[in-house]
Amino acid sequence: MKIVCVGAGPAGLYFAISAKLRDPGHQITVLERDPPTATYGWGVVYWDDLLVTLYRNDPDSAREMKARSVLWQDQEVRVHGLRGEQTAYFGGYGYSMGRAALLEILARRASDLGVDVRYGHPLEDPSALPEADLVVAADGANSRIRQLHREDFGTRVDVGHNPYIWLGTDKTFDSFVFAFEQTSAGWLWFHAYPSFEGTSTCIVECSPKTWQALGLDTLSTDEGVRLLEDIFQRPLDGHRLISKSRGAPANWQRFAHLSNETWYRGNTVLVGDAAHTTHFTLGSGTRLAMIDAIVLAHSLNEYPDVPKALHEYDTHRRAELEPVQAKARQSMAWFEDLDRYLDQDAISFAYSMSMRQGARPPWHQQIHRATQIPAVRRARRAYDTGRRWYFNRQWDTAKSHAVAKDHETTESDVINGRTGIG
Ligand SMILES: Cc1cc2nc3c(=O)[nH]c(=O)nc-3n(C[C@H](O)[C@H](O)[C@H](O)COP(=O)(O)OP(=O)(O)OC[C@H]3O[C@@H](n4cnc5c(N)ncnc54)[C@H](O)[C@@H]3O)c2cc1C
Numbered sequence: 001m002k003i004v005c006v007g008a009g010p011a012g013l014y015f016a017i018s019a020k021l022r023d024p025g026h027q028i029t030v031l032e033r034d035p036p037t038a039t040y041g042w043g044v045v046y047w048d049d050l051l052v053t054l055y056r057n058d059p060d061s062a063r064e065m066k067a068r069s070v071l072w073q074d075q076e077v078r079v080h081g082l083r084g085e086q087t088a089y090f091g092g093y094g095y096s097m098g099r100a101a102l103l104e105i106l107a108r109r110a111s112d113l114g115v116d117v118r119y120g121h122p123l124e125d126p127s128a129l130p131e132a133d134l135v136v137a138a139d140g141a142n143s144r145i146r147q148l149h150r151e152d153f154g155t156r157v158d159v160g161h162n163p164y165i166w167l168g169t170d171k172t173f174d175s176f177v178f179a180f181e182q183t184s185a186g187w188l189w190f191h192a193y194p195s196f197e198g199t200s201t202c203i204v205e206c207s208p209k210t211w212q213a214l215g216l217d218t219l220s221t222d223e224g225v226r227l228l229e230d231i232f233q234r235p236l237d238g239h240r241l242i243s244k245s246r247g248a249p250a251n252w253q254r255f256a257h258l259s260n261e262t263w264y265r266g267n268t269v270l271v272g273d274a275a276h277t278t279h280f281t282l283g284s285g286t287r288l289a290m291i292d293a294i295v296l297a298h299s300l301n302e303y304p305d306v307p308k309a310l311h312e313y314d315t316h317r318r319a320e321l322e323p324v325q326a327k328a329r330q331s332m333a334w335f336e337d338l339d340r341y342l343d344q345d346a347i348s349f350a351y352s353m354s355m356r357q358g359a360r361p362p363w364h365q366q367i368h369r370a371t372q373i374p375a376v377r378r379a380r381r382a383y384d385t386g387r388r389w390y391f392n393r394q395w396d397t398a399k400s401h402a403v404a405k406d407h408e409t410t411e412s413d414v415i416n417g418r419t420g421i422g
Contacts, residue, residue: 001026001300004132006123006145008032011272011289012138013106013117017058018297020113028115029130033122039103042168042202042245043096043195045072045176045283048391050290051095055395057294061109066395068105069097070194071388073381074175077350078235079342081182085234086346090354091371091380093388094176094283098196100245102286134306135268136296138289141258143274153270154261158329160279161336163216163252164205167225171239173200178353179235180342186210187342188231191281202241203280204228205335211252221249255279255332259325263318264310271296276321278328281335282357288324292317327357347372 003019005012008030016028046069054062075090107117126144129135137145146153173194180189188206195201211217216224225241232241243249258277263270272289296313303309334341334356341352351368354360370376 001133001306002131003028003134003136004130005030005136005138007138007140007143007272007274008103008107008117008119009138009140009272009289010102010106010286011274011293012136013103013110014290015136015138015271015293015296016110016115016117017061017106017113018294019300020110020115021058022297022301024114028110029132030110030115030117031121031123031130032117032119034119036104036107036119037100039100040245040248040250041099041166043098043193043200044102044286045094045096045193046287047094048388050287051391051395053291053294058109059395061105062395064105064109065097065102066095068101068196069095070196071095072174072176072193073384074377076175076177077346077353078177078179079346079349080180080234081187081342088346088350089371089377090350090368091377091384093381093384094193096193096195096201098199099286101196129268133267134300137268137270137274138272138293139274141256141273141277143270145268146260146270146274149265149268152265153263156259156261158257160255160257160332161208162205162332163208163211163254164203164280165224165228165243165252166250166280167202167204167228168195168242168245169200169202169236169239170198170242171200171236172198177235179232180338181231181235182342183210183214183231185213187338188214188228189338190232190235192235199242202236204232204241207336207338216252221251224252257325257329257332260318263314267306267310269296269310269313275318276325278325279332281331282324282328284324284328288321330358331356 003026005016005028012030016030019026019028051062051066071093073093075092077088079086110117126148137143139145146155173192176193178189178191180187186207186209188204188210190202190204192200192202214227219227221243225243229241256277260270260275263275271292273285278284278288295317299309299313303312341349351365354368
């Protein structure tokens with residue numbers, strides 16, 4: 001099959017890899033507008049459930065991803081208001097890796113499998129799509145292909161209230177840190193986590209009122225970043241914030257929550273952010289994009305008839321995404337309504353933060369209270385270390401091209417193995 005994929009982000013590249021693994025006969029071209037060295041953003045977080053799925057799909061790239069990821073343990077919620085500084089803790093661990101490193105790994109793997117990845121090739125006119133049996137629109141949240149047929153896809157976009165900026169810092173965090181700072185203009189906060197050697201990701205957010213009152217709407221990027229360094233001097237231990245990763249300097253944005261009533265039109269199909277976005281406080285967009293890619297490749301393999309394959313992908317995967325997107329909206333709304341929660345002590349505040357995606361079992365609060373005790377956190381870390389050891393042992397023995405050889409794999413195996421949501 002001749003396939004053209006527009007966009008060499010995680011969705012486009014991982015689809016190309018997954019489709020080639022299932023059928024090396026596919027002729028796949030990936031068109032990317034930017035040069036290979038350019039990308040936006042810093043690190044992305046993910047958890048074991050993604051690695052489990054990636055090792056099942058393509059152990060080669062999963063192994064490389066794991067090798068270039070950093071581990072973070074525990075989550076800290078630091079609240080510094082007029083009443084002083086308090087810290088609360090969540091347990092758990094996760095991984096993070098630089099977006100640039102992820103794309104390098106995926107692009108190399110795709111090329112090794114025979115995918116033609118062309119950088120500096122923008123799709124200029126989405127009404128003149130390249131000649132192909134299948135066009136995969138993996139061109140991100142602002143997908144021009146989707147925008148051209150907005151009515152047919154039934155696109156809905158809700159733009160969030162809070163401005164945010166995706167920055168890096170030369171402070172090395174080893175936990176996932178949420179830091180909340182009170183200023184005379186209101187609260188600002190960041191979400192920070194390690195990303196790669198000597199660098200962490202730092203996403204700063206605040207209400208529109210605070211943003212304007214501090215003049216962040218009118219300051220230049222550099223001036224704004226210097227002001228944020230002053231405000232966050234304590235949690236950053238005086239370290240610098242960096243606005244430019246590999247592409248252009250970061251800008252303040254508002255998150256666009258995007259959904260579509262259908263993800264395909266004729267032989268054009270949406271994957272990743274082109275199809276759906278989930279607020280960054282869920283830390284899942286890359287993971288979901290890569291799983292879309294697997295499910296689409298799997299569907300094409302199961303149903304050689306393209307319309308049938310796209311229908312199956314659309315039906316199953318879109319239904320899966322609906323509850324995830326609902327959680328992401330709740331999470332975004334919680335952060336937009338933050339002032340309601342910030343007059344509590346840090347432990348209660350962190351607890352309401354953990355409840356933002358929906359109700360938890362009654363014993364969740366007891367566990368949260370216990371997690372504040374250092375000995376309990378140490379015990380949890382020891383348990384987590386054992387869990388990682390178990391996963392690592394399994395992954396070390398994962399065979400290359402497992403999926404290509406595994407004709408027993410069903411779409412629901414892929415879905416269930418992947419997200420841990422269902
Ligand atoms: C602040 C922030 C933090 C985030 N943190 C996380 C996280 O921790 N974990 C996580 O899992 N996700 C995270 N995400 C989400 C994640 O970045 C996206 O969901 C993910 O990048 C989607 O992948 P994609 O391939 O669909 O789109 P993209 O990564 O946006 O890739 C689209 C590609 O298409 C190219 N393109 C666009 N138009 C054209 C064209 N006309 N012609 C050719 N090429 C084109 C672009 O240059 C780009 O390379 C975060 C997002 C934000 C905003």
